[in-house]
Amino acid sequence: MPRQMYDKGKIVAGLVIFVIIATFPFWYNIGKAAPAPELKLTDKAKAEKECVMSVTDMKAGHMQLLDEWRDEVVRSANRLYVNSKGKSFNMSLSNTCLDCHSNKADFCDKCHDYASVRPYCWDCHIDNPKATEEAKE
Amino acid sequence: MESNRRKFLKVAGISALGIAGAKPVLNAFASEQEEEAQHADVEIRKNEKALTARQWAMVIDTRKLQSEEDLKPIIEACHKTHNVPDVMDTENAEYDEDNQRHVIKWIWEEEYKHAFPTKSTEFLDDRLKNLPFLVLCNHCENPPCVRVCPTKATFKREDGIVLMDFHRCIGCRFCMAACPYGSRSFNFRDPREFIKDEDRNPEFPTRMKGVVEKCNFCAERLAVGKQPACVEASNGAIAFGDLYDPESEVRQLLKSNYTIRRKQGLGTGPAIYYIV
Amino acid sequence: MLELTVKGSKKYFGWMALVLGVIGIGFCVYVWQLISGLQITGMSRDVSWGFYIAQLTFLVGVAASAVMLVIPHYLHNYKAFGRITILGEFLAIASVTMCLLFVIVDLGQPMRLFNVILHPTPGSVLFWDMVVLNGYLFLNLIIGWNVLEAERNQVPPPGWVKPLIYLSVPWAVSIHTVTAFLYCGLPGRGYWLTAILAPRFLSSAFAAGPSLLVLLCLLIRKISKFDPGKEQIQSLAKIITYAIILNVFFFFCELFVVFYSQIPEHMDHFKYLFTGLHGHGVLVPWMWASLGLMIFSIIMLVIPSVRKNETTLAIACIAVFAGTWIDKGMGMISGGFVPNPLHHVNEYVPTVPELVITIGVYGIGVLILTALFKMAISIKEEVAA
Numbered sequence: 001m002p003r004q005m006y007d008k009g010k011i012v013a014g015l016v017i018f019v020i021i022a023t024f025p026f027w028y029n030i031g032k033a034a035p036a037p038e039l040k041l042t043d044k045a046k047a048e049k050e051c052v053m054s055v056t057d058m059k060a061g062h063m064q065l066l067d068e069w070r071d072e073v074v075r076s077a078n079r080l081y082v083n084s085k086g087k088s089f090n091m092s093l094s095n096t097c098l099d100c101h102s103n104k105a106d107f108c109d110k111c112h113d114y115a116s117v118r119p120y121c122w123d124c125h126i127d128n129p130k131a132t133e134e135a136k137e
Numbered sequence: 138m139e140s141n142r143r144k145f146l147k148v149a150g151i152s153a154l155g156i157a158g159a160k161p162v163l164n165a166f167a168s169e170q171e172e173e174a175q176h177a178d179v180e181i182r183k184n185e186k187a188l189t190a191r192q193w194a195m196v197i198d199t200r201k202l203q204s205e206e207d208l209k210p211i212i213e214a215c216h217k218t219h220n221v222p223d224v225m226d227t228e229n230a231e232y233d234e235d236n237q238r239h240v241i242k243w244i245w246e247e248e249y250k251h252a253f254p255t256k257s258t259e260f261l262d263d264r265l266k267n268l269p270f271l272v273l274c275n276h277c278e279n280p281p282c283v284r285v286c287p288t289k290a291t292f293k294r295e296d297g298i299v300l301m302d303f304h305r306c307i308g309c310r311f312c313m314a315a316c317p318y319g320s321r322s323f324n325f326r327d328p329r330e331f332i333k334d335e336d337r338n339p340e341f342p343t344r345m346k347g348v349v350e351k352c353n354f355c356a357e358r359l360a361v362g363k364q365p366a367c368v369e370a371s372n373g374a375i376a377f378g379d380l381y382d383p384e385s386e387v388r389q390l391l392k393s394n395y396t397i398r399r400k401q402g403l404g405t406g407p408a409i410y411y412i413v
Numbered sequence: 414m415l416e417l418t419v420k421g422s423k424k425y426f427g428w429m430a431l432v433l434g435v436i437g438i439g440f441c442v443y444v445w446q447l448i449s450g451l452q453i454t455g456m457s458r459d460v461s462w463g464f465y466i467a468q469l470t471f472l473v474g475v476a477a478s479a480v481m482l483v484i485p486h487y488l489h490n491y492k493a494f495g496r497i498t499i500l501g502e503f504l505a506i507a508s509v510t511m512c513l514l515f516v517i518v519d520l521g522q523p524m525r526l527f528n529v530i531l532h533p534t535p536g537s538v539l540f541w542d543m544v545v546l547n548g549y550l551f552l553n554l555i556i557g558w559n560v561l562e563a564e565r566n567q568v569p570p571p572g573w574v575k576p577l578i579y580l581s582v583p584w585a586v587s588i589h590t591v592t593a594f595l596y597c598g599l600p601g602r603g604y605w606l607t608a609i610l611a612p613r614f615l616s617s618a619f620a621a622g623p624s625l626l627v628l629l630c631l632l633i634r635k636i637s638k639f640d641p642g643k644e645q646i647q648s649l650a651k652i653i654t655y656a657i658i659l660n661v662f663f664f665f666c667e668l669f670v671v672f673y674s675q676i677p678e679h680m681d682h683f684k685y686l687f688t689g690l691h692g693h694g695v696l697v698p699w700m701w702a703s704l705g706l707m708i709f710s711i712i713m714l715v716i717p718s719v720r721k722n723e724t725t726l727a728i729a730c731i732a733v734f735a736g737t738w739i740d741k742g743m744g745m746i747s748g749g750f751v752p753n754p755l756h757h758v759n760e761y762v763p764t765v766p767e768l769v770i771t772i773g774v775y776g777i778g779v780l781i782l783t784a785l786f787k788m789a790i791s792i793k794e795e796v797a798a
Contacts, residue, residue, distance in 0.1 A: 070304055072181050074300065074302045074304070075292065075294075075300075075302060077183060077187070077294060077295070077296070077356065077360060078181050078182055078183055079183065079184055079187075079360050079361075080180075080181070080182050080183060080184050081179070081180075081181055082179065082180040082181075082182070083179055084178050084179055090184075091181075094339065094340065094341075094342055095339075095340055120345065123343075123345040124303065124342040124343050124344055124345050125342045126337075126339050126342070237457075238455075238456075238457035238458060238459075238759075239452060239457070239458065240458055241458075247755060250756070251755040251756055251757060252755065254678075254754075254755060254756040255678070272755075281599060281600050281601075284536055284537070285537050285538065285539065285599070286534065286537055287529050287534050287537040287539040287540045287543070288525075288528040288529055288531075288532045288534065289532050289534050290528070305525070305528055305532065306521070306522065306525070307520050307521070307522050307523075307525045307526060307528055307529065308451075308520050308521020308522045308525075309516075309519070309520055309521075309539060310461040310462060310519075310521070311537070311538075311539050311595070313458075313461040314461060314462060314596075314599055314602065314749075314750075315599045315600075315601075316601065316754070317599075317600050317601020317602075317754045318601070318754060318755075319458075319459070319753055319754045319755050322458055323451070323458065323461055323521065324450070324521065325450055325451045325452040325454075325456070325457075326449065326450045326452040327450065346450035346451075346521065347450055347451070347520070347521025347522040348521055348522060349521075400601065400754075403600040403601060404600070405600060
């Protein structure tokens with residue numbers, strides 16, 4: 001069998017175009033990497049010192065925690081979370097998490113933007129935690 | 138509870154692996170064990186004040202609700218508490234008569250002939266003919282909406298409440314076809330356009346477009362020991378309690394009054410009773 | 414074999430380009446629907462399913478009708494259908510694909526579609542609809558592909574295909590039965606709450622699908638060198654005749670039960686559709702047209718000379734297709750929702766964006782059908798040559 005490549009030019013051109021398109025996100029973003037954002041805590045959050053879990057756990061696993069919370073609250077009607085230190089929390093994104101972290105733009109959004117994730121929690125859960133604070137007083 | 142804790146540990150374990158990131162695998166396992174130790178005594182449970190029942194039920198005494206004026210505060214209390222959008226608010230920039238198609242209601246009023254179409258008769262007595270009836274989700278004992286939902290986004294809770302999990306709803310609207318009471322509304326558009334910031338109850342989430350919603354029997358209030366908002370606003374015209382507790386207020390009322398239910402013949406077991 | 418779909422005449426590519434254009438427009442409008450929600454459709458709180466779900470219902474029937482070729486060919490060894498069974502199977506593939514797309518465009522939160530698999534709910538008929546529709550799609554893909562490939566190589570199809578073909582027979586019936594069960598098991602909807610709904614769906618399907626196939630066969634004969642065959646078309650015509658008569662018969666069974674029993678919750682929907690209710694009746698002319706077309710087609714089809722003349726047969730087939738389409742694609746869904754469970758009359762009329770999206774989905778079906786038929790016909794021509 002003769003080893004010959006038909007339509008060599010077309011194939012090579014096609015491959016080059018494919019590689020360029022497939023790697024587009026990499027070279028398009030070259031040099032644009034933003035520095036890791038620094039989180040700002042509200043005074044209330046600072047005063048609390050520790051969140052529901054340790055900071056490292058929260059950083060890595062807050063989404064799983066929230067997922068667990070929402071299933072527990074909505075589907076099993078369990079609304080109380082007692083952490084390993086015996087402190088209990090009302091499992092509520094709107095009323096517990098955002099009560100301390102009422103600076104959504106500086107706390108939530110910064111990191112989410114950096115990680116390029118767009119959770120749609122705020123489509124339903126209060127998007128303006130400042131208003132929440134005021135309403136309570 | 139046990140299974141919940143296990144599930145949580147699993148989740149924590151996986152997230153621990155996530156933290157490990159570039160660290161050697163061995164290290165990751167070590168940190169997973171640490172996690173487990175830390176989370177071993179996490180507890181997830183109900184609030185002590187939470188009200189519980191086998192099947193929550195409601196008795197609406199129509200003798201105490203004579204006019205539209207009597208119903209208005211009840212409806213308002215519910216819709217405010219739960220951030221139900223008012224798409225027919227004429228002051229809203231998005232107002233359009235056609236919005237009627239997209240109306241969202243949890244509890245509203247109907248004439249007798251619409252609330253009870255199978256019991257209606259031409260020669261109805263004047264009182265019933267002109268009496269406004271409160272209608273809402275019946276929290277059926279045998280709910281067709283729960284039967285048809287392809288994702289268990291609507292489900293029957295232990296205490297009999299037929300609840301919506303808005304996070305899970307795919308918006309197929311099968312439940313709306315299945316409900317024989319027209320109790321369900323669909324968010325054809327973003328509801329937030331119709332909830333004024335100052336009216337919004339920050340303690341209760343709004344919904345997003347593309348999901349079905351309906352009355353939740355104030356599950357969030359029962360969880361902290363409060364009666365449903367409509368009951369509280371009704372000045373004693375609406376009683377709420379456990380249908381299977383012979384001592385409950387609803388059972389006392391059912392024992393001493395003749396009550397009717399909507400489309401009882403369909404076998405859905407509606408839990409809203411009307412004293413007429 | 415797919416290479417055959419990218420070789421063709423200018424006309425073929427022109428047609429494909431046109432269809433792609435239609436799909437493109439439909440897609441743009443769908444993006445608009447994704448952004449602003451289903452408010453751009455004519456659906457409402459009372460009529461919560463509309464044109465999309467109606468098309469799904471109709472097309473499940475067209476897909477199921479492939480079995481009308483498979484049964485004579487494989488179970489009765491009717492050789493003549495060997496020539497065109499593949500066309501039926503490919504029509505089924507295009508139709509089921511459209512069905513699945515119509516489910517997706519109807520969803521409020523399409524990106525959560527996977528929840529149906531993440532939280533499987535065997536109690537929900539919609540769950541089963543997803544299972545049987547996907548199953549039917551794969552069955553026909555596997556069967557059609559292998560049988561056609563064998564035909565191209567002029568060898569008998571592999572033995573393992575046979576059991577799949579037999580399985581496809583009850584499976585075809587199941588897809589339309591399950592689709593009927595979506596509606597007929599709901600307690601508060603008198604129009605659908607009838608055991609004859611699934612048989613009605615099947616009979617109208619077995620009339621509509623083969624009618625479309627006859628029309629496609631006549632078209633294929635005109636534009637290609639492949640002749641599906643006179644005998645084949647006549648056999649299809651007989652199937653259509655039986656099926657459309659059964660469909661109208663089932664409809665009259667329904668009418669008798671509803672109107673002789675005089676139960677209002679069942680009668681009101683028929684009244685709404687055929688005479689109007691409380692002054693509302695947008696569908697009245699359509700429903701009479703549907704019934705008229707079906708009866709007209711029966712009269713034509715039962716007269717042998719009319720049926721045997723391919724020109725008049727084509728007219729009858731158009732009448733069958735249009736009549737059954739109006740019945741299922743327009744009346745069946747709206748009719749069940751009006752009046753609503755509280756006996757309010759709020760009508761449904763599809764909006765322009767809704768229709769454009771619908772046409773876009775049909776475009777995708779036409780695109781798939783054209784490509785698959787092109788493939789099948791090229792192979793038929795190749796083998797004949």
